[in-house]
Amino acid sequence: MPIHIPDALLPLFEQGLLEEVIRPLMSGKEASVFLVRSRGMDCVAKVYKDAQHRTFRQRSAYAEGRQVRNSRERRAMQKGSAYGKSLLEATWQNAEVDALMRLHDAGVRVPVPYHHAKNVLLMELVADANGDPAPRLDDVELDRETALLLHEILIRDIVGMLCAGLVHGDLSQYNILVAADGPVIIDVPQATDAAANRNSEAIFLRDVKNVTNFLGRAAPELLRTRYGPEIWDLFARAELRPDSPLTGRFAPKKKKVDTAGVLAEIQDASEEAERRPPSAYQLKKQRQAEAERAAKAREAARPAKPSRDGRPEKAQDEAANPAPKKKRRRRRSRRKNAGGAQGSKPQRSTHPGS
Numbered sequence: 001m002p003i004h005i006p007d008a009l010l011p012l013f014e015q016g017l018l019e020e021v022i023r024p025l026m027s028g029k030e031a032s033v034f035l036v037r038s039r040g041m042d043c044v045a046k047v048y049k050d051a052q053h054r055t056f057r058q059r060s061a062y063a064e065g066r067q068v069r070n071s072r073e074r075r076a077m078q079k080g081s082a083y084g085k086s087l088l089e090a091t092w093q094n095a096e097v098d099a100l101m102r103l104h105d106a107g108v109r110v111p112v113p114y115h116h117a118k119n120v121l122l123m124e125l126v127a128d129a130n131g132d133p134a135p136r137l138d139d140v141e142l143d144r145e146t147a148l149l150l151h152e153i154l155i156r157d158i159v160g161m162l163c164a165g166l167v168h169g170d171l172s173q174y175n176i177l178v179a180a181d182g183p184v185i186i187d188v189p190q191a192t193d194a195a196a197n198r199n200s201e202a203i204f205l206r207d208v209k210n211v212t213n214f215l216g217r218a219a220p221e222l223l224r225t226r227y228g229p230e231i232w233d234l235f236a237r238a239e240l241r242p243d244s245p246l247t248g249r250f251a252p253k254k255k256k257v258d259t260a261g262v263l264a265e266i267q268d269a270s271e272e273a274e275r276r277p278p279s280a281y282q283l284k285k286q287r288q289a290e291a292e293r294a295a296k297a298r299e300a301a302r303p304a305k306p307s308r309d310g311r312p313e314k315a316q317d318e319a320a321n322p323a324p325k326k327k328r329r330r331r332r333s334r335r336k337n338a339g340g341a342q343g344s345k346p347q348r349s350t351h352p353g354s
């Protein structure tokens with residue numbers, strides 16, 4: 001049966017970039033993918049469908065945070081006008097090429113993009129051991145060991161991707177191919193800028209969950225891991241590196257109390273307080289204390305004089321060396337009980353401070 005060659009591929013024949021369309025690989029919602037022969041090599045040509053065949057609204061949510069050249073273009077894209085749609089279309093396709101380049105440069109295993117023209121991306125064929133197009137993760141039988149190994153590699157790729165500033169946005173067993181040399185992430189046109197998009201965290205966590213849940217069918221221990229939040233937490237604190245050690249466990253960090261720091265703060269504050277001139281209140285208190293001290297000293301220096309109740313020594317003693325309040329109160333009430341209201345008076349009269 002003759003193969004229908006999409007119009008979008010014809011210019012590539014004319015430019016000498018294509019010799020043959022071998023067979024269609026897949027025709028999805030977004031694109032048709034062909035196995036082709038290009039300059040003597042088996043490659044893959046992804047031919048994007050027209051804008052009107054795709055869900056526009058979903059894409060504009062994903063495109064948030066993506067650079068647009070000027071405000072007229074941004075407005076057009078937000079409004080969804082025909083002009084806006086064609087712009088978004090171009091951005092969409094460039095976004096896949098851009099993301100593939102960025103990821104490839106960052107050492108993430110993705111198909112190498114070779115050429116990009118209107119509606120077409122020509123890229124490396126991700127192949128199995130026989131050189132045939134590799135199966136999707138969804139299509140392979142997995143034992144526990146293989147699932148664990150694939151998970152480990154994919155988590156590293158996901159980290160590398162985030163370190164390159166990108167979140168895949170549609171990562172699942174359908175967009176991961178199992179090549180002869182390991183898993184390969186594909187289908188990245190919706191990849192979002194991790195820092196600029198408000199939804200990045202949720203999209204990222206969903207990506208990781210998709211992969212973990214799928215591989216968790218063969219290796220159930222994966223279902224208890226929390227790599228997503230662990231990785232995002234490191235990223236949010238600008239501490240994520242391609243080789244950051246990971247545990248798969250995550251407990252939101254409580255703010256550590258910096259005891260040494262707190263003590264230093266207190267020390268600083270008290271030193272500063274000492275350097276500051278005393279306030280009016282402090283001056284008043286100081287003057288009061290000095291006056292009291294002086295009065296006590298005067299009283300102590302005065303010769304003993306009998307007081308009205310005729311107990312000079314005792315009163316003198318008390319003036320110079322007053323008993324603690326509690327004791328005094330008790331004594332006062334004792335005297336009150338013994339000698340009526342008068343009992344408390346002598347003490348007061350001999351107490352110059354009061």
Ligand SMILES: Nc1ncnc2c1ncn2[C@@H]1O[C@H](COP(=O)(O)OP(=O)(O)O)[C@@H](O)[C@H]1O
Pocket residue numbers: 025026027028029030031032033044046111123124125126127133134136174175177186187188
């Ligand atoms: N570079 C490639 N090498 C091998 N197969 C590929 C490659 N790119 C895509 N495919 C195949 O084509 C299918 C669809 O490609 P994909 O990029 O996921 O587009 P879609 O947007 O239609 O999902 C994939 O599931 C895979 O089987």
Ligand SMILES: [Mg+2]
Pocket residue numbers: 028174175187
């Ligand atoms: Mg896909």
